[in-house]
Amino acid sequence: MTDRTKDPGMFVPEPDDDRIICRCEEITKGEIRRAVHAGMFTLTEIRRFLRTGMGLCQGQTCGGMVRQIVAKELQVPPDTLEPATARAPMRPVEMWVLAREGGEEDA
């Protein structure tokens, strides 16, 4: 379980905070670290807050790196962080394809 009482301390800027980690949504390392200090302790929270891993590649590229950054900030081993929820669509699907599901041709 996530320890809600954990105090990650003050946010200390690092020289590579402007490095992009989630390429699809253009989220930087600094933004992820700041989010932890703003109280986002789980990968799901980070994801909802910043949209990391919610772009075209669905976290295929940044998933592991975001986990490392969050774990380091919280000073916990990376594998103790619960992974973000897995939910459909697993791959990007155009809205018009989903919209056609009802059966109407020009929906």
Add this chain to the structure above:
Amino acid sequence: MKRYDVIVIGAGPAGLSAAVQAAEQGMSVIVFDENEKPGGQLFKQIHKFFGSKEHKAKVRGFRIGQQLLEEAGRAGVEVKLNAVVTGLYMEKEVVVKIGGAMEHFKGDSVIVATGAAEKMVHFEGWTLPGVIGAGAAQTMMNLHGIRPGRKVLMLGTGNVGLVVSYQLLQAGCEVTALADAAPTVGGYGVHAAKVARTGVPFYLSHTIVKAEGTDHVTGVTIARVDENFAFVPGTEKHFDVDTICLAVGLSPMAQLLKMAGCVMDERAGHDGTTPLCDENGATSVPGIYAVGDVSGIEEASSAMIEGRIAGLAAAAYLGFMDEKKCREAISCQKKALMSLRRGMFAPQNKGRKLMTTEEGIPLSEHLLKEGYVGDEEIGRFPGVRRSVGIHPVMECTQNIPCNPCQDACPHHCIRVGDDITALPQVDDTKKCVGCGLCVASCSGQAVFLLEENYAPGFAAVTIPYEFLPLPEKGEKGTGLGRRGEPLCEAEVVQVKTSGAFDKTNLVTLKIPGDMAMRVRFYRKEV
């Protein structure tokens, strides 16, 4: 909603094998794959596989893919390509995007074989064009015929990093260096050795500081790291490269299983999240199986067996096969699987630092730290011997489950024995005729033929050669040592190609007698 006995997700080695096995039991099977071509990673693998005959050893990966597709066709497996599975819901409902439509299928069992994705690491400039995954480089070269760059730095010395480095060289790229943050080479020594002997340097305990360039990669800086993986100041090295390949591991694509409610395993040591499975690949959800890399990163050979086992288990689960027959068939497959999961690189040895071979021979330190076996180390391995007349020299120094050399020799000169991971030995009582079949059969390109008394003062060494253009008989170039260092003039006295060699050409070099145990590669320029 269409209904199938088995829905397989992923048409790679594991998925196709599962599908074939299930179809052979009379089940209706459909395989979905999001790619336009089936085979998963197999069609990118142009190197010869390790293993034994049953594991299709010494067959190149893409040919195994072709065989598997033919088998699937014969078994009546329906393979649906460009079919993107977007969700795995309750009661094994599978939603697939096919063309412009979302289609729904129901599987009485589902075998998930979605494979893995490449891991990434970040450093300054990692988003520059020119920083690519090693798998991407392989796709460009081996599927599309595109050279990914001219000068490449490879990060990672696992088998992927080593194999792709070699393939980059084959494609005509210059591999400037291999770097790895780990202190020792992660992949098979033989894969490292065939890269090192072309002259590519290995930098262990080194990683990337930054990729240089404004709109694309123009260079890279690496530096040494200490035991805590922190950079050691003053150890920076710069290379002019236009491509940086990352081969830093794979992580299973297990999201569908998690979505389906399978209990997942997050233990440290696993390469990412994997489902908890029983020994047949059954997850915690009855009727859902996970096979291949998605259930834990391994090689294609074991993925194919895992697929077959899950196919059998699914057949028994749905009553297409009686329990007893199924158990017998599975135990047969398991024997094959166990023989692959042996030796130094077996899953149970992951992370363990071994000092000696199973025979008790100290491992080559140079091989682990620099990618080649040192001249002073090579003599202690059982396949390396000196004798009168032509004879094989097997520079096989690590226990890996592989034995094609034993079957290759028509005169039974080479012995691995029943223990498939044992180092090969040469039987002195049998006469080598210099046919070279052993040289071509070694997936690790670690077998050479040596004739020390070829001519007065000269020896002849026959090396496996998989580069184009082939050297021509009569031409003179440079004989290179195990770390690619130029040693002496070498004259090409014979070039042998044959269908039986399967594109491993045999190049025989005439070299000074004292270089017989040292020259292991050839370069045309003097």
